[in-house]
Structures are given as C-alpha cells and as structure tokens.
Amino acid sequence: MVAFFEERCVIMNKISSGVTGLDEILGGGIPERSIMLLTGTCGAGKTIMGLQFLLASNEPGIYVSFEEEEDGIRETAKIFGWDIAKREAAGKFRILKYDPFRLEDILEVIENNIREIGAKRVVFDSVAALGIYLKEASELRRMILQIDRIMKKNKCTTVIVSEIIPGSSSLSRFGVEEFVSDGVIVLDNINVKGEYKRAVTVWKLRGVNHSRRMHPYNITSRGIIIDPKNVFVK
Numbered sequence: 001m002v003a004f005f006e007e008r009c010v011i012m013n014k015i016s017s018g019v020t021g022l023d024e025i026l027g028g029g030i031p032e033r034s035i036m037l038l039t040g041t042c043g044a045g046k047t048i049m050g051l052q053f054l055l056a057s058n059e060p061g062i063y064v065s066f067e068e069e070e071d072g073i074r075e076t077a078k079i080f081g082w083d084i085a086k087r088e089a090a091g092k093f094r095i096l097k098y099d100p101f102r103l104e105d106i107l108e109v110i111e112n113n114i115r116e117i118g119a120k121r122v123v124f125d126s127v128a129a130l131g132i133y134l135k136e137a138s139e140l141r142r143m144i145l146q147i148d149r150i151m152k153k154n155k156c157t158t159v160i161v162s163e164i165i166p167g168s169s170s171l172s173r174f175g176v177e178e179f180v181s182d183g184v185i186v187l188d189n190i191n192v193k194g195e196y197k198r199a200v201t202v203w204k205l206r207g208v209n210h211s212r213r214m215h216p217y218n219i220t221s222r223g224i225i226i227d228p229k230n231v232f233v234k
Ligand SMILES: Nc1ncnc2c1ncn2[C@@H]1O[C@H](COP(=O)(O)OP(=O)(O)OP(=O)(O)O)[C@@H](O)[C@H]1O
Pocket: 040, 041, 042, 043, 044, 045, 046, 047, 048, 049, 079, 163, 219, 220, 221
C-alpha cells in the first residue's frame, strides 16, 4: 500500500500554482490535470487567486465566469499589474462569460475554446452560481464530474471556485463540490480579537502529503502571498 502511494507521488506531475507560498503547502504544486476546488467566504480572494493561477504560466488559459462581467475581471487583474488584454491579443487567454440560467451546450462551447487556443489551465468562477439554477445538488455534482472528464480529456488543470457561507460548517455552497474535486483549498476570514485575519488550508489533495496547517496569507498589490513557514494562531 505504501509502495503504491509513493509510486503515485513520484509519477504525479506537478505544476506551479503561481501563488507565492502555495506550492509549498500543496506539497510541491498542483497535480497536472487535477480538478481543484478553491473555496472560501466572500471577499476571501478566490477570484484573485484564480487569475493568479491562470496568469502564472505562459500556457494558454481560460477563465469561465458565471458572475462577473469580462471588463470587471480585466479591471481586477489590472489592479495587480496583470495584463490580460495583452494575453488575449496574443491568443493565449480567453474570458468566457455565461449566464448560469442558460447552460445548454456550454461545456461543448468551452471545449471548443480550449482546443482553439490550446488551453492548459481553466478556472470556473463560480460553480456555486451554477448550482443556484439547478434543481438539486446531485445535478451540480454530475455537472462537475462532467467538467472534470472534459478537462482531463483535454489535458487541462482546472480550478473550480465555490463559496462558504460565514458560520456554515460546510466547505462549499452545495456540499458536493469538495467530494468530486481532487483537491480542496480553503480561504478563511477569521475574527481575532475584533480584527479579521486571513488563513489558508489545503483541506485535501488526493495522493499527496500536503500541509495540514492553517497558514496566514495576505492580499497585496502583487496578489496573494501565503506564508508557508508560519501557522495561523487565533
Ligand atoms: N489592492 C488590494 N490590496 C489588498 N487587498 C485587496 C486589494 N484589492 C482587493 N483586495 C481584497 O480582495 C478582496 C476581493 O478579492 P476577490 O474578488 O478575489 O474575492 P472573492 O473571494 O472572489 O469574492 P466574491 O466571493 O465576492 O467573489 C477584497 O474584498 C479586498 O479585501
């Protein structure tokens, strides 16, 4: 069993998350072709981290937005000095905006876009917005599994964003997202003596010996920076 586990770790190709300190707490980076859930409360930095993941590498990437408009995403990126328009012009980046209540054939359209630019990284922000328009959580589970199948078929590494309602003990909006993902990154906003502090945890990562600690992080003018050496203390 141990030998099998070690072998999986050795053959697993890792790619950089692009977020300072995150690769270290992930145990070496994001496993290539995995589907990662990025979850947290509102304003925790999920969109910023999603953009950082896409813009970290020179490989083509696609940002699928179910909420924010294209221009809003470009503006957010600009604040941190990331030039999306330049990448778009070079045919290496696309923002696909969909209304979550009109989902027919979107996966087919997304797959066509992946093929057209040879995308290797894809972010879905957020699947929680998708779930609101589906009748049952099981439909969202099926949809995420479908996303995972298509992304793996196209050799893409994927980040799906969900959300945590403050005070809830669930890791996601619909309670299914964390089970169908290969890994889960949780962004917390914690009240410490009247001041909200940020902490990130790698909740799970299949086949990897990752950090189990809560690590402090900050949103800075250069994006999200995690301190992998320190543990968050309340
Ligand atoms: N220039 C900046 N410097 C420091 N912090 C910033 C800066 N710009 C934004 N922030 C922080 O980032 C937060 C927004 O980040 P982001 O949009 O990624 O959050 P989110 O988790 O995607 O939120 P939502 O759930 O609303 O989609 C702001 O609420 C603010 O706290």
